[in-house]
Amino acid sequence: MFILVNLKAYDCNPVAVAAAAADVAEETGARIAVAPQAARISAVAATGVETWAQHVSPVEHGSHTGSTHAAAVERTGAVGTLLNHSENRQKLADIDASLNGAESEGLETVVCANNPDQIAAATALDPDAVAVEPPELIGGDESVATADPDIVTDAVEAAGSVDEGVDVFCGAGIATGEDVAAARDLGADGVLLASGVALADDPEAVLRDLVSPL
Ligand SMILES: O=C[C@H](O)COP(=O)(O)O
Numbered sequence: 230m231f232i233l234v235n236l237k238a239y240d241c242n243p244v245a246v247a248a249a250a251a252d253v254a255e256e257t258g259a260r261i262a263v264a265p266q267a268a269r270i271s272a273v274a275a276t277g278v279e280t281w282a283q284h285v286s287p288v289e290h291g292s293h294t295g296s297t298h299a300a301a302v303e304r305t306g307a308v309g310t311l312l313n314h315s316e317n318r319q320k321l322a323d324i325d326a327s328l329n330g331a332e333s334e335g336l337e338t339v340v341c342a343n344n345p346d347q348i349a350a351a352t353a354l355d356p357d358a359v360a361v362e363p364p365e366l367i368g369g370d371e372s373v374a375t376a377d378p379d380i381v382t383d384a385v386e387a388a389g390s391v392d393e394g395v396d397v398f399c400g401a402g403i404a405t406g407e408d409v410a411a412a413r414d415l416g417a418d419g420v421l422l423a424s425g426v427a428l429a430d431d432p433e434a435v436l437r438d439l440v441s442p443l
Pocket residue numbers: 235314362366367368369400401402403421422423424425
């Protein structure tokens with residue numbers, strides 16, 4: 230199971246979270262990655278943790294002020310990127326262009342989607358993984374794996390019907406090892422989470438709990 234921690238724009242210390250994640254990953258052998266805001270990728274990567282971007286723009290090099298080019302995040306230490314997060318939706322053509330840009334820079338990719346139909350469409354674009362997240366459960370207290378287990382199993386089936394080689398993650402409300410185990414039991418290959426770690430008083434303790442069933 231891949232534990233992918235998205236720090237969004239939370240008012241947390243990304244380097245402290247990253248250092249804790251690096252320690253827990255090294256001690257346990259669990260795969261944990263941290264996705265900070267673009268401006269903090271370099272500082273997070275310096276901790277040694279696997280570092281991801283939250284987004285890359287669907288642009289070539291050129292006159293695109295305010296964009297985040299895939300090459301820029303790769304050169305500052307990211308090894309992967311989220312795309313089409315529920316809080317940063319893209320048009321289909323833009324997801325495709327962002328994917329192409331990320332892949333040309335050697336970045337691993339996870340395309341997020343709201344539901345199994347979108348998961349099937351995202352899988353057809355051939356990312357490394359897709360992540361199903363019901364928007365109404367994001368940032369909540371109940372894990373998608375217990376609040377809406379069918380959406381996870383349906384997403385696994387939808388992705389598998391298009392391409393068995395694309396991993397399926399789930400996210401929303403995941404904050405404990407029990408949630409991770411439940412997601413795994415539903416067929417997920419990884420989890421995408423944010424508030425459970427970014428807003429925790431003790432992110433390291435949460436990370437240790439998250440990987441405890443693995
Ligand atoms: O990217 C992470 C997801 O949106 C889940 O967020 P959450 O763990 O705060 O529910």
